[in-house]
Amino acid sequence: MAETTxxxxxxxxxxxxxxxxxxxxxxxxxxxxxxxGPFDSLLTIVGVSLIAYVAYSLYQYGIANxxxxxxxxxxCLDVTKGNGxxxxxxxxxxxxxxxxxxxxxxxxxxNLAGVVLAVWLAPFWFPxxxxxxxxxxxxxxxxxxxxxxxxxxxxxxxxxxxxxAVAMTLFATVWLNVGASYLGYPSLRVAxxxxxxxxxxxxxxxxxxxxxxxxxxxxxxxxxxxxWELAAVPTQNWGGLFLTLVISGxxxxxxxxxxxxxxxGRRSKMPVIRVFCTAFIELFRSVxxxxxxxxxxxxxxxxxxxxxxxxxxxxxxxxxCIFAAAYMAEIVRGGLQAINKGQYxxxxxxxxxxxxxxxxxxxxxxxxxxxxxIVGNFIGLLKDTTLVSIIGLYDILLMAKAxxxxxxxxxxxxEPFLFTAAVFFVVCFCMSKYSQHLERTxxxxxxxx
Amino acid sequence: xxxxxxxxxGAGLLAALTLTAEPASAQQSTLDIxxxxxxxxxxxxxxxxxWYMLSDSGQxxxxxxxxxxxxxxxxxxxxxxxxxxxxxxxxxxxxxxNGESDMLSRTTTWTLFRDTQLGLDFTTVDFYDGQGxxxxxxxxxxxxxELKGATVCxxxxxxxxxxxxxxxxxxxxxxxxxxxxxxxxxxxxxxTGGCDAITNDKSSLASTRAKAPDTTIFKILPETISKxxxxxxxxxxxxxxxxxxxxxxxxxxxxEEYGVSSANIDKVIxxxxxxxxxxxxGVEGDLNKGxxxxxxxxxxxxxxxxxYGENYEEFMGEKTVMNIPRDGSPNALWTxxxxxxxxxxR
Numbered sequence: 131m132a133e134t135t136x137x138x139x140x141x142x143x144x145x146x147x148x149x150x151x152x153x154x155x156x157x158x159x160x161x162x163x164x165x166x167g168p169f170d171s172l173l174t175i176v177g178v179s180l181i182a183y184v185a186y187s188l189y190q191y192g193i194a195n196x197x198x199x200x201x202x203x204x205x206c207l208d209v210t211k212g213n214g215x216x217x218x219x220x221x222x223x224x225x226x227x228x229x230x231x232x233x234x235x236x237x238x239x240x241n242l243a244g245v246v247l248a249v250w251l252a253p254f255w256f257p258x259x260x261x262x263x264x265x266x267x268x269x270x271x272x273x274x275x276x277x278x279x280x281x282x283x284x285x286x287x288x289x290x291x292x293x294x295a296v297a298m299t300l301f302a303t304v305w306l307n308v309g310a311s312y313l314g315y316p317s318l319r320v321a322x323x324x325x326x327x328x329x330x331x332x333x334x335x336x337x338x339x340x341x342x343x344x345x346x347x348x349x350x351x352x353x354x355x356x357x358w359e360l361a362a363v364p365t366q367n368w369g370g371l372f373l374t375l376v377i378s379g380x381x382x383x384x385x386x387x388x389x390x391x392x393x394x395g396r397r398s399k400m401p402v403i404r405v406f407c408t409a410f411i412e413l414f415r416s417v418x419x420x421x422x423x424x425x426x427x428x429x430x431x432x433x434x435x436x437x438x439x440x441x442x443x444x445x446x447x448x449x450x451c452i453f454a455a456a457y458m459a460e461i462v463r464g465g466l467q468a469i470n471k472g473q474y475x476x477x478x479x480x481x482x483x484x485x486x487x488x489x490x491x492x493x494x495x496x497x498x499x500x501x502x503x504i505v506g507n508f509i510g511l512l513k514d515t516t517l518v519s520i521i522g523l524y525d526i527l528l529m530a531k532a533x534x535x536x537x538x539x540x541x542x543x544x545e546p547f548l549f550t551a552a553v554f555f556v557v558c559f560c561m562s563k564y565s566q567h568l569e570r571t572x573x574x575x576x577x578x579x
Numbered sequence: 580x581x582x583x584x585x586x587x588x589g590a591g592l593l594a595a596l597t598l599t600a601e602p603a604s605a606q607q608s609t610l611d612i613x614x615x616x617x618x619x620x621x622x623x624x625x626x627x628x629x630w631y632m633l634s635d636s637g638q639x640x641x642x643x644x645x646x647x648x649x650x651x652x653x654x655x656x657x658x659x660x661x662x663x664x665x666x667x668x669x670x671x672x673x674x675x676x677n678g679e680s681d682m683l684s685r686t687t688t689w690t691l692f693r694d695t696q697l698g699l700d701f702t703t704v705d706f707y708d709g710q711g712x713x714x715x716x717x718x719x720x721x722x723x724x725e726l727k728g729a730t731v732c733x734x735x736x737x738x739x740x741x742x743x744x745x746x747x748x749x750x751x752x753x754x755x756x757x758x759x760x761x762x763x764x765x766x767x768x769x770x771t772g773g774c775d776a777i778t779n780d781k782s783s784l785a786s787t788r789a790k791a792p793d794t795t796i797f798k799i800l801p802e803t804i805s806k807x808x809x810x811x812x813x814x815x816x817x818x819x820x821x822x823x824x825x826x827x828x829x830x831x832x833x834x835e836e837y838g839v840s841s842a843n844i845d846k847v848i849x850x851x852x853x854x855x856x857x858x859x860x861g862v863e864g865d866l867n868k869g870x871x872x873x874x875x876x877x878x879x880x881x882x883x884x885x886x887y888g889e890n891y892e893e894f895m896g897e898k899t900v901m902n903i904p905r906d907g908s909p910n911a912l913w914t915x916x917x918x919x920x921x922x923x924x925r
Contacts (some may be wrong), residue, residue: 207792212792223635225635230637231633231637232637233637364662366662366663424670428673428674428677428679429677431677431678432677520667520669520670521666521667521670522664522665522666522667522670528625531625534763535626535627535632536626536628536633536635537899539635540628540789540790541789541790
């Protein structure tokens with residue numbers, strides 16, 4: 131019985147009006163963000179025209195007027211009259227930019243090592259896998275030996291052969307562990323014991339079973355690697371992006387551990403250690419990298435007997451590692467100082483000794499704070515390695531320069547540099563993005579705000 | 580007291596190292612070291628067109644590289660037993676001094692200072708370079724003396740820059756130098772009309788010209804305003820090694836003089852009556868003894884590397900990007916009015 135008459139006053143809100151048309155949609159966004167006032171509008175116009183100009187020029191140079199197929203730079207010039215890029219030269223030299231003078235038929239070894247490293251580290255990103263420390267430590271400690279043998283080839287000494295076999299066994303362990311986890315076992319250890327039937331036969335036997343399994347794996351790996359016949363490729367032939375990554379990769383992976391040790395040493399209460407670490411850090415931090423490289427490569431052999439001819443690449447890598455460690459030490463020290471004194475005192479009050487306090491309480495917190503700095507340093511280091519071109523190591527930059535001096539491609543200097551810049555951008559940008567991801571996932575309360 | 584003893588210890592260590600190092604290097608000649616090592620360590624510069632070029636397949640070639648190949652052929656009978664050390668000019672002499680390189684063959688000008696004060700010995704000259712000017716043909720300039728008040732592109736911090744200033748002052752030309760750090764930028768500035776002329780060693784002018792979008796519009800002026808004799812360099816106080824490097828070069832020059840090339844050498848040796856050619860290529864006599872190499876050393880050089888003229892043609896000649904004319908230049912044989920002259924093989 132609805133008796134609603136016209137007299138009844140019922141409050142009915144009017145439907146709200148749509149927002150003024152000039153504040154919504156594309157137009158609204160533009161007005162708000164780009165044309166908020168005369169100054170904003172001016173900035174927008176100037177900015178957009180600048181971007182458009184650069185983009186247009188790049189398009190004209192790099193795509194519209196570019197030559198993709200030619201046999202010499204002269205052929206390119208005949209077409210472009212100098213107004214377009216000659217990508218034909220870059221693609222001819224691509225192999226050189228990537229591998230330097232590494233022989234074509236042996237380049238699979240470099241690729242293989244890269245793939246092995248990627249596969250080795252992949253379990254890092256599998257959510258189910260527990261033994262991340264095993265993955266990281268095994269790769270950092272033994273992969274370099276495997277890679278060195280693959281890259282260098284030739285007759286390997288007994289030590290290197292053993293380390294290669296250990297590396298292969300650990301690699302298998304990492305992946306067997308992954309397999310075991312996905313098959314439902316808590317860990318590879320349990321899987322091995324259960325499958326071999328020793329799980330319930332006394333704990334003291336477990337150790338021997340596991341060691342035996344590792345031993346069998348090692349023997350198989352050793353036998354397998356001794357069948358390899360790799361042609362020797364001396365380090366003088368290494369080059370291109372490959373060399374850049376070798377130098378910076380070793381530098382980067384050694385920087386953090388040695389930096390932590392130096393930083394702890396500098397804050398140590400033991401005077402000898404403290405003085406040594408401080409002197410080391412200050413000495414190498416106050417000298418430019420190029421000076422250290424010069425000292426290592428050209429000055430040091432002056433003091434050595436003639437018979438000793440250290441490999442140039444080894445000298446360079448040692449120099450880069452020392453330099454990187456000195457910088458990293460100060461970053462770590464900054465991180466340590468950012469941790470509240472209460473944390474130290476609380477840890478000590480719990481009865482933890484120095485190393486437990488550092489590894490369980492202080493370092494995990496400090497490292498989180500330091501992520502942006504550490505990655506910034508890594509990126510800097512990667513770019514600094516181009517300095518090795520000055521002392522005659524054919525990294526990607528020097529290969530880029532060399533390609534423009536080749537008789538066939540004489541005069542090609544812009545294109546290789548553009549290409550090199552693009553390569554560095556991709557690598558550094560990935561590192562930067564990964565660090566932001568790390569900050570979000572493990573940064574916790576210290577993450578980006 | 581402590582400091583003193585530490586310092587003393589360090590100094591003692593250094594001295595001990597130097598002492599142990601010295602006799603070893605004095606006893607063993609470079610030739611013995613090279614022979615026992617099994618390859619030659621040859622220092623080149625970072626790639627430069629014509630002189631030492633790296634190809635996209637990773638092979639070295641070039642006019643200066645041929646000197647190393649010649650020495651390798653003389654020692655090993657194989658021109659490619661070479662480890663190339665390609666370093667920037669900043670470290671070229673240290674790399675010689677510290678024993679890293681056996682010989683240096685890289686557009687290095689022979690000067691008194693370098694020969695006497697750096698522990699180096701210059702062997703001989705294989706290329707007479709000199710600073711010159713390049714202009715646009717359209718400018719109508721025919722002599723460097725007409726460059727009055729001109730702007731000239733030049734690399735900074737080089738003797739090139741100093742030579743230009745000297746030349747300008749001596750001749751009252753009032754040249755305005757436009758200096759550059761980077762050679763590519765310098766060349767591009769010149770191409771786009773940023774300077775009236777460009778100055779550099781004439782061989783470098785040739786490679787600058789080869790980079791231009793249109794190579795036909797330039798002219799290298801006849802004047803040469805500096806002397807740049809280039810040739811291989813070895814460490815001081817190793818006469819046997821110096822002799823070998825020097826005579827490897829002379830063999831290539833002499834072979835050209837006698838008309839012996841890589842193509843006809845077997846025929847010439849079989850047919851010749853010239854006793855000097857017979858001595859040179861080891862058919863008669865034992866000229867190789869003093870050099871400490873195989874009797875066929877010179878034969879191997881010419882057969883495997885070629886004579887001087889062949890190498891010039893291959894890397895500097897008219898069919899190459901360098902395109903430096905040889906006739907009438909100091910780099911012609913002495914029989915053709917040039918300066919290249921080999922002492923007799925006797």
